[in-house]
Amino acid sequence: STPSKTSTSTIYSLNYIIAQGCLILNSDLVMCRKQAGIAIGRLCDKCDGKCPVCDSYVRPTTLVRICDECSFGNYQNKCVVCGGEGISDAFYCFECTRLEKDRDGCPKIINLGSSRTDLFCEFFNTY
Helix, strand or coil: CCCCHHHHHHHHHHHHHHHHCCCCCCCCCCECCCCCCCEECEECCCCCCCCCCCCCCCCEEEECEECCHHHCHHHCCEECCCCCECCEECEEEHHHHHCCHHHCCCCCECCCCHHHHHHHHHHHHHC
């Protein structure tokens, strides 16, 4: 039997998303985006293996470089995604490298995002 029109369009849209590259799930997070220096980005054990741009775990390719401000003082050896203690080097996935998202600047997250701050405020307002 042939698939219905709905499932076919869904398959095409999934292929389109995969062909276009990475899907950004946390769009409210703000990245630093200053010119990257020589410092290497790190990831914590919770974020290990994740692409800092699109959160993909497949085909890590290019080493992440961060700016001097994001690697100075207390920020040294911190996770570029969540700010935890960095244990491994961060890599961009193949799709972000192919789409040249690795050249957009420093990928360090500099805010918590509105969803996380809302959760934080909601937690303290309930108690």
